[in-house]
Amino acid sequence: MGKIRLDKFLADAGLGTRTQVKAMIRQGQIAVNGQPASRPEMKVDTDADRVTAGGEAVSRAEYVYYMFNKPAGCLCEAKNGHSRTVFDYFEESGRRRLFTVGRLDKDTEGLLLVTDDGPLGHHLTSPRRHVSKTYYAELDGPVGEEEVRLFAGGLDIGDAKPALPAVLEPLDAAQAAGARCCPADTGFHEAGARQAVLITVQEGRYHEVKRLCQAVGRTVIYLKRVSEGSLQLDDSLPPGAYRPLTAQELEDIYKDM
Secondary structure, three states: OOEEEHHHHHHHOOOOOHHHHHHHHHOOOEEEOOEEOOOOOOEEEOOOOOEEEOOEEEOOOOOOEEEEEEOOOOEOOOOOOOOOEHHHHOHHHHOOOOEEOOOOOOOOEEEEEEEOOHHHHHHHOOOOOOOOEEEEEEEOOOOOHHHHHHHHHOOOOOOOOOOOOOEEEEEOHHHHHHOOOOOOOOOOOOOOOOEEEEEEEOOOOOOHHHHHHHHOOOOEEEEEEEEEOOEEOOOOOOOOOEEEOOHHHHHHHHHHO
């Protein structure tokens, strides 16, 4: 691979964003050939130099895996110079062929897995797999036992086949306020018109959650994905931020395959 900047090498190894690894260098956590590194722009020979972080050897990862907290207003598509996309948030997008595993609507927030591991992405998005995805949603009115029953039975959402059974869990005001997935500025109030719910689906049809709610006479006002399979959105990750998956998170994904 030859010589590249130290901060680029560390980011490509999955230790964090360029900003995060620069902080690690400044804090003295990075050494090159046993000597503390002091400059992010210093060049390292990836074939000859030994780079360590906290005493552990670092090598450029074949693939990278990121948890991204998608904000509303950005698209899950390639950079286009017109609309803001997920990849405008990633410093690595010019160096690696990143893609999102699945998609979220423009106005939907929350968990996205972003990687350059094509085989894994293809496997995880296969229609034959029914990976559970949970969303925090706010609806324009109340739902109760009848709507819960209808969701569980598999609703007609206008496709050739009914949707697979889904789980609808209404939340009261206390549950919504205490939920880690509930945004601080949601506007949900017990006496208000909105109804907070958790919705878990097993497939990824176009606008599926919104269409399920429409099928029982409700409109989604706010939507945020909080989990997908074993992967849970990190509640310390603000909208528009990302971090590498932990070794345990990645191991759990492979266990689910």
